[in-house]
Amino acid sequence: MTCLHWPAEQLWEQLSPLAPALSVEVVAQTGSTNTELLERARRGDTAPCLLVAEHQSAGRGRQGRSWQSLPGDSLTFSLGLPYAPASWSGLSLAVGVAVAEALHEQVKLKWPNDLWLLDDHGHGRKLGGILIETVPLPGGGRFAVIGIGLNVARAPETADARNAAAALRELDGQLSAPAALGRIALPLWQALQAFEREGFRPFAARYAARDLLRGRAVHTTQPDAPEGTAAGVDEEGALLVHTPAGTRRIESGEVSVRPC
Structure with a gap:
């Protein structure tokens, strides 16, 4: 098994000026980072937390789909925080914008919550996904959990290569899951702050620049x-x-x- 070195302290130093109460945790394995943070919130632990798992045994996507991950092959993490935007509409798109811009110009967004890698011929393959879940807080408002899963290592070659999953190492052969997280964490937090203040409107043009579906x-x-x-x-x-x-x-x- 590859030994991964996660920049937890560096991430905390980056984020703490914007989020003094935030904790950064890295675990070897959990069922689902989203489920873990939701359960903590239900028990009353609503402090902001960035939770990373090298391996998820019960990772989830939209519509109850499973998300498989192996140590080093994927980046799987969730960011949980008390959250109170005026409108929740478009939140997954704003998150997608932040992640795509932090990664590479070839990363596009497929409505409503997928990240795709577009090749030079206009063919796209899924690179990752976003799952946003919330629970009500006792005093009002909601605790939001933003889960992100990204393929890092290239999937094994198959006969149907166009339908195989994409991976970040197709863009950068040396990129690791910890390095990808280091690119994403701060822009993601900044996007969440901006969305809470202003909603989706400031992200609309940026989303349009990454829109995989437009015209298709x-x-x-x-x-x-x-x-x-x-x-x-x-x-x-x-x-x-x-x-x-x-x-x-x-x-x-x-x-x-x-x-x-």
């Missing part, structure tokens, strides 16, 4: 927009889809690219 034919799970052409997002982060019956606004659900 898509399928959606929304009954009145089963297929159409993605037309970006609005100021609240909802996906706009042009259909023969007009433009539809999609706030939740699944969206897939329709092959041409």
Whole structure:
């Protein structure tokens, strides 16, 4: 097993001026970093925490999907904090913007919560995902947990290479999970602060610059927009889809690219 050296103290020194109460924890293994922080909050521990796991045995994505990770192959972490934005709409997009900008110009965003790697031919493959969950706080407000999982090591070659997962080492062969976390942590915290103050609107143009779906034919799970052409997002982060019956606004659900 590869011995990873996590910059926990350096991260804390970076973040502490903005978040004096924040703790940075690295564990060898846990079921799910999101679940761990949610359970702590339910028990009354609502101090901000950045929790990193080298291995998750029960990692989760959206719609209950599992997220598999092995030490060194993936970066899996969650950031938990009391959070009170005026509107939660578009939060996963703002988080995606912060992460993508911190990593590489080829990292794009697939609405609503996926990070993709786009090659020179315009083909994309999934690089990672974002899972945001909340629990109510006794005195009001909510405790938010922002979970992020990223593939670091390249997936084994398969016959269907275009559908294989992407990995950060395709962009930088020397990049490690700890180094990727070092790039992401501060921009992520800054984005969360900005979103809490101003919502999604300040992130809209930055999201548009990374929007994987815009202009592409898509399928959606929304009954009145089963297929159409993605037309970006609005100021609240909802996906706009042009259909023969007009433009539809999609706030939740699944969206897939329709092959041409």
